[in-house]
Amino acid sequence: MSGSAPRNGGDLVTETLTALGAGVVFGIPGQHALGLFDALRRAPQLRFVSSRVENNAAFAADGRARLTGEVTPLLVSTGPGALLTLASLQESKAASAPVLVISSQVPRAGLGGGRRGFLHELPEQSTSFANVTKSAYTVRHASQIPSALTEAWRTAASAPSGPVLVEIPQDVLLEATVVPPVVDVDPEPEPLAPRAEVVAEAARLLDGARRPAVLAGGGVSRAGGQAALLELAEALRAPVATTFGGKDAFPWEHPLSLRSWIEDRHNTDHLERADVLLVVGSGLGELSSNYHTLEPSGRVVQIEADLGKLESNLPGLGVHGDAALTLEALARQVERRPEDPAVVAEVAGVRARIADRIAAQDLETEQGVLASVREALPDGAASFWDMTVLAYWAWSAWDPREGQAHSAQGSGGLGYGFPAALGAATTGRGPVLAVSGDGGAMYSIAELATAHQHGADVTWLIVDDGGYGILREYMEGAFGEATHTELSRPDFVALAESFGVPAVATTVDRVGEDLAAELARPGPSVVVLPMHVNLFAPTHLDG
Structure with missing residues (x-):
């Protein structure tokens, strides 16, 4: 920082983001956030990308977060600026995109609302974000900024990943601080490993299946579980269909690939006939279940990082864990089967029937x-x-x-x-x-x-x-x-x-x-x- 000007709360934000590994931040300046945006001038290692409307800035942060899998900061101002991000954050929450929203707030004297009549004031700004973020943090003193941002970063990155809000009052961003430059922060979340006994039971069911099949969702892609899924599917000789959000979870041209025609009845019928259907990284929502018409005739094993989605739409053996870690554990435990031309032919037949139906x-x-x-x-x-x-x-x-x-x-x-x-x-x-x-x-x-x-x-x-x-x-x-x-x-x-x-x-x-x-x-x-x-x-x- 040039000269002898004291560091302030805004500098603690930029220092913490840098120490956590951020390189690009998105957003739009606003009156209460000027202390934060001024601090960006002193943080050349952070590239700021400005949008024209806050909801689009949030979508931009979402796009980078999805492509990289990394927590991506979004900087917005109080009230209208913050609220304009809500529809975009609903998408990020549904798609598990780790966006870290850093919003300014009215000065501390106005927190809780109804006292001072500050510009942009909301009685409880953070409650507006309750349905579209994993959690929200309100900072009241500059010394809280590094820890609050670090905890929010780790929360956003933890499986299932998703957006998190940190709001910081205007005067906290502007006030001088004696907190030393931020260096010692840990951005790594705790891994969500599945319980060993549940993995063993899932492996037992899959080994005993005559017609196993897999429905792979976006959780596989987000966790980087593609290689483990490929290894497991080839070991089981199991056909794999992917949801729209997990299109890159399994190779499109693989002989076992049912691709992502999951709205097609031919595909749904094939999944229903499996005696063990492994659903991984999907909550089996409206689209992924072909509008809730998927009715498996056999057992369902569901691997899901979001605890609230386990067995929420279909009963089965719920495995709470990161998709990649769980697939890797299963691939180590299941018995490898010999190649089966009949399975490959059946998959090719499903794909051909879908193609014929569309061609007609x-x-x-x-x-x-x-x-x-x-x-x-x-x-x-x-x-x-x-x-x-x-x-x-x-x-x-x-x-x-x-x-x-x-x-x-x-x-x-x-x-x-x-x-x-x-x-x-x-x-x-x-x-x-x-x-x-x-x-x-x-x-x-x-x-x-x-x-x-x-x-x-x-x-x-x-x-x-x-x-x-x-x-x-x-x-x-x-x-x-x-x-x-x-x-x-x-x-x-x-x-x-x-x-x-x-x-x-x-x-x-x-x-x-x-x-x-x-x-x-x-x-x-x-x-x-x-x-x-x-x-x-x-x-x-x-x-």
Whole structure:
């Protein structure tokens, strides 16, 4: 710190974040948080990425957290700024993204509300976050900052990971401190190891199964359990289906891969016929259970880090533990079986029946567009999908290859794809693809300024079908016609260019070529595809 100016609470925040291993922080300045943002000026080792709206800053932090698996700080101001993050944090909580929210608060004299009438004052700001964070901490003295942030960091990182709030009053951020520079902090959470006797029982059940199968969720990906799952599945010769959130949990082209057509009745039927179904890293929610139509005929073994999700939807043997640690323990204990061509043939048959069912629906254009997008994106690149019809296709049909695919299906809010991709781009791992519909794009259109300001290497595909395409599909299916789903839109190409972001209008025939060209160009770009995307038939209703 230059000169003789005293360090303050804001400096303790930046020092603690640095000591914990943070390198990039997201957010938007605000009046009560100015002491914290001034401290960033004295912390060049922390890269600050500013957004234009707080909910998009939270999505950006979520995107980086998902791609890296690391706790990612988000800095926001009191009241309106903090509250604007709530919808985004609902997504982070549902998807177990470790976002550390650091919000300012009114001065300590106003904590509890109703006394001073401070600007942005809320009676109990932290209670607004109760449903969308794992926990919340309120700091009242500067000396509490290092310990509070460290505990919050470890909580966010602990399985199941998720967002955590730390709120710090304005005067605490500004007050001088005699606390020495922060160095000695431990960011590592306690591992969530499963109990040995429960793992032994799970291994016994799996060894005794004639037709074992696996449903792998996002918990496998978040825990880094892909290698252990592959080893276990090959030992058991068990087919593996993945949820939408766990698309990279198992190799797409593996002979035992059922892929992620989990809404398809053929896939559901196959899982139901297993005499032992191993569910790992999934709470078997609405989508993962094919709208709660999954009714296994055999035993269920569920590995889950979130204690509240164990047996919450299906009874079975609940194994409370980190997915990777538990899969590794099971892989060591189960007996390895000889290769079984009949199992491989059965998996291939399920995949063929799904392909035939989709092929019978006259959806070649939709499948062709998704294939073109897949070929345009480099194999190791990440993609982030908004709630749009093409994303619904991607949930089931997208091969992530060596990259990652993330979407907002945790809570289903609009506007996720582009700001999350901007956050992911801060890793410098190469180009990132964002996909939105025109309706969802308008939620985050202001972040074109963020993309230009920070030179984010993100290509944004906007599929313009004239409105809220998913809602249109649902309403037409349920009521025969749609109401209030059609939208007036801007000229997205001209709008992007007004922000200094290159943009191109494309067609169904050229989308792959145009996307590939923009992805190869460093920096932000926009590709606009006017297209009405049809959705495949509701698969959970098939006989």
